[in-house]
Amino acid sequence: MDALARSLGPVFVAGFALQQLLELIDPWLDSVLGGRKRSIYAGIALAYGGILVIFTPIRALRPFGVEVDWIDMVLTALFISGGTKGINDLLKWLGYQKEQAKARLSPEQIRRV
Numbered sequence: 001m002d003a004l005a006r007s008l009g010p011v012f013v014a015g016f017a018l019q020q021l022l023e024l025i026d027p028w029l030d031s032v033l034g035g036r037k038r039s040i041y042a043g044i045a046l047a048y049g050g051i052l053v054i055f056t057p058i059r060a061l062r063p064f065g066v067e068v069d070w071i072d073m074v075l076t077a078l079f080i081s082g083g084t085k086g087i088n089d090l091l092k093w094l095g096y097q098k099e100q101a102k103a104r105l106s107p108e109q110i111r112r113v
Helices: 002-055 069-081 084-103 107-112
Strands: none
Touching: 002 069, 002 084
């Protein structure tokens, strides 16, 4: 689990930083962008995520055994562009997987976990 936290921590921080950046520029760009605001923000978010994965070793799927780097890069950029929602959804899914695995354990195995 420690490797998982070390891998997903930077993705979460990057998504959070993106949300804060968009919150900061929102008042200035709100009146300028009008109805295009959502699509412009999505483009900014995807560019931000893409730049981060190109120039840093941040990868979200490495702990899950994904060895094809470009797939990991694309999906990590998408996770980051989703802000904290993407990583929260991933963590929720991991929680479900943990509970399903725990349900398959015997009472003795559960006590050891």
